[in-house]
Amino acid sequence: MVDINKLSSYHLDVLGEIGNIGAGNAATALSGLLNKKIDMKVPAIKIVGFNELMEYVGGPDQEIVSVCLRIQGEAPGSMFFVLKPEEANALAEKLLGVPVKDVSSDEMALSAVSEVGNILSGSYLSALSDFTAINMQPTVPTLLSDMAAAILMQGLVEISQESDYAIIIDTSIEENNQQDDTVKGHFLLLPELESFEKIFQSLGVQE
Template sequence: MSASYNETQLDALRELANIGAGTASTALSEMLGRSIDLAVPDARVLPMADAVEQLGPPEQEITGIMLGVEGELPATVLMLLTPENADKVCVMLGLEAGSDLVPSALGEIGNVVGTSYLNALAGMTGLAIEPTPPATVTDFLGAIVESILAVRAAASDRTLLLDSSLVIEGEDCSIVFLLVPDHGGAEELLERIGVA
């Protein structure tokens, strides 16, 4: 991955993230029956070590919902929420906090929301991409993010983070939503939208 992108390219990546996250927030809103506010997405190219720091304290306990992305844009979609927010989301779905069904309910949210994001991305870029089934894990933020970044940036010490925050209206509850493409993925996105 090249060391930097110009402002036009970063703006184009932010706009892709914005449209994808907008579609994802609509899907989440329909699932939860709540309005979702969308924070302005960001596009950052960072050294691996800085990427974790940008997302929060590495030792913070976090619940991650991950979907692999296969096809013309190998990537990972990662949704991060605190365990407390994971419980709040499950309660909104009618589950008891701590229920055995929580991981699978969160996985289903990841599946619907992540697939909506990817479908929007595919529609804008013409890329053929397919999500893999979701996995849900609760661990330290550093452990979750480093394991994903290590896989995705195999040929580079830098990673592209396209991140958005989905905030559930009327609840102190938000989900950080990230798209982490493989090495070279940003160039592929930019080429497809004519800003290479």
């Protein structure tokens, strides 16, 4: 089993760079889709235990909007792109160009946010797969709006019997470098135990 304590700042830097490559690819795809410049950045990346994970997104009772999917291939797991409702509304407004008061009750807004989550997830997994030479493919995503515990628990239950950690990739989305109007979300990667070991062994962390 990979010892989380053996992970160095180098390994986190590598994961951060992979995240930035994925974010860059996603930004390019979104810019072409929307015909305007979109920037995505990964300001921070962390590896936390499941108890910390729930608190990181605001606690189990925090309402969130999340794009959820499973990872198939050689390193299966679960993945979530998590936004607070106000961030989801702001993102939908950027995408649609019209005010959005409640993304959870706006079918077009939900579709737009789901598409961003789909593009971001696919771009990040592609970058991670290319860098580690591990085949990973996303399933069709599902978008949910509920309390964090209700949404994340399914992914946690699927792997919590085998693994103890999750990778959190902070993500910021800007339009035309407008830093005062940045949408911030969290990209959560929950690999199964063997998947976690494969990913980090490919980065030079041995058992």
